[in-house]
Amino acid sequence: MNKNQLEVHPLGFFLPPNTKLLMLGSFPPPQQRWSMDFFYPNIQNDMWRILGYIFYSDKDYFLESPRKFSERKCKEFCSCIGLGIGDTGMEVIRQKGNASDKFLEIVTPIDLKRILEQIPLCKAIVVTGQKAMDTLLSVILEYTTVVEPAVGDSVSFQLFGKEMLLFRMPSTSRAYPKPLVEKAVAYRRMFESLGMIAKEGGSKKKMVN
Numbered sequence: 119m120n121k122n123q124l125e126v127h128p129l130g131f132f133l134p135p136n137t138k139l140l141m142l143g144s145f146p147p148p149q150q151r152w153s154m155d156f157f158y159p160n161i162q163n164d165m166w167r168i169l170g171y172i173f174y175s176d177k178d179y180f181l182e183s184p185r186k187f188s189e190r191k192c193k194e195f196c197s198c199i200g201l202g203i204g205d206t207g208m209e210v211i212r213q214k215g216n217a218s219d220k221f222l223e224i225v226t227p228i229d230l231k232r233i234l235e236q237i238p239l240c241k242a243i244v245v246t247g248q249k250a251m252d253t254l255l256s257v258i259l260e261y262t263t264v265v266e267p268a269v270g271d272s273v274s275f276q277l278f279g280k281e282m283l284l285f286r287m288p289s290t291s292r293a294y295p296k297p298l299v300e301k302a303v304a305y306r307r308m309f310e311s312l313g314m315i316a317k318e319g320g321s322k323k324k325m326v327n
Contacts, residue, residue, distance in 0.1 A: 124225060127208050129157060132193065137202035137237040139312055144222060144249040145207040154182075154189040157203045158290065161185055164298050165246070165290040166192060172306045173199075173315060177298065199314050202237055204228065206245070206253035222249060230257050234278060242272075242312055244285035251286055258284075270304040272311075283312075 129146060143157070152159035158166060166187050170179030173195070180195070182188035196203060209226035234240060245251045251266060258264050264275040264284060272285040285308050288294055288301045309315040 122211055122213065125210050125212065127205060127210075129155070129205075131202065131204035131233060131236075132157065132196060133202045133204075133233070133237050134197040134200060135237075135239075136197075136200040137240050138200040138242065138314060139309075140202045140204065140233070140237065140240050140243045142203075142228070142243060142245050142250050142254060143205050144224075144247055144253065145205050145210050148212075153186040154192070156187070156189045156192050157205075159187065161187070162292055163290050164292060164301070167298060168290060168302045168305055169195070171298065171302045172309065200239070201314075202240065204233065206250045206257075224249075224253050227253050227257050230254070231261075231278060240282075241280075242283040242285060244287055244308060246287050247289045247291070254284075270307075272308070 125145075127145065128149070133140075141157075146152070146157070147160050151162075153161045166180035167177040171177040173179075180187050180191050182191075195201070206228050207222065207224040207226070208228060209224075211223040211225060213221040213223055243254070245254055255264065255266060258275070258277065262275060262277055264277075265273050267273045267284060267286045269286050269288055272283050274281055274283055276282070287308060288296055288304055290301065294301075306315065306318070310317050
């Protein structure tokens, strides 16, 4: 991979018609680190393990093999619960040629208005890292004011004529120093608050066959 080479987002957005929550990262890792052609493809990233742990009591639910996530299961799950996924960077330059957000230059950010117009049921946005948060805030502040939430928390704000929630969840990268179960607690609280999963103690219905 050449440093300072412009990269166009290879995946676009995954936006089920019933999307209630839009999850945004920064940009996919270099393709040699992918285990599937979908978001959070790096086998070392724990997003799908956290979601498996929360919704199925099995952190390995989305694994197809020890080194590969199941693209089919991930997409079916998102479509079932109404989870849209994308990134805040549409065109980027990797200043060090690696996956680090620290050296990721966002050249073209998300067109948030166009994306939200495609998912009218969406009532919340969640970001999963500081680069994603900084980029998203720079876009939102073109339209309205919003305060950055603390990690694990949310704030409400008005955007395009409706009230929205903005969540800031812990990074699912293993470089972020928290155990998977601790991160899962914060993510579960978010899904519960949006009515996307029963509160702990209630029945946990399997979401995808």
